[in-house]
Amino acid sequence: MRLAVLSDIHGNLTAFEAVLADLKSVVAPDLVVHGGDLAANGARPAEIVDAIRDLGWPGVCGNTDEMLWRPELLSELELKAPTKHGLRRVLFHDIAPTTCELLGAGRVDWLRSLPKAWCTDGYAVFHASPDNLWRAPLADAPDRDFVAAYGAVKSKTITYGHIH
Helix, strand or coil, X not given: CCEEEEXXXXXXXXXXXXXXXXXHHHHCCCXXXXXXXXXXXXXXXXXXXXXXXXXXXXXXXXXXHHCCCCCCHHHHHHHHCHHHHHHHHHHHHHHHHHHHHHHCHHHHHHHHCCCCEEEECCEEEECCXXXXXXXXXXXXXXXXXXXXXXXXXXXXXXXXXXXX
C-alpha cells in the first residue's frame, strides 16, 4: 500500500492545494492520512478542515488543534518548558481564539474528536509522540530519543509531524 501523510497544514490553503494537486497527479497514494495541526496559524482554517473532512482522510489530532478547546493547558505547558512562554502565550491568547471564531463550534468539535494515534497494517501516524501532542524527537535526535518515544508502538513504520 502506498501511504502519504500530510501534516501541519496550519490553515494554509494555498500550500494545501499545491500538495493536493501533487498527490493527485504525481504521487497517487492508495491512502492519505493527515497528521494534525490542520487549522491554527493560517488564514483559511475552515476551508482546510472542510476539505479534509470532504476527502474522508483519516488522521490525528495535533497540538495546535488541541489548544483550541484546552486553554487551561497553557499553564501546564509553561511549567514544563518556561523558555517557550512567549510563543505559547501568543498561540493560546491570540491565535486560538481567532481560529475558533473562524472555524465555528462544529469544526472545533470535529478536530476534538480526532484520535491521538492512527494505526493500521503495520503503519502508525502520530502528530508528535504517543503520549504528548507537544513533544517529539527532532529530526536529528539520537536513536535513543526515538526508541524512548516510539519503542512501545507495535508498527513497522511510524510517521510523525510536529517538527514541520
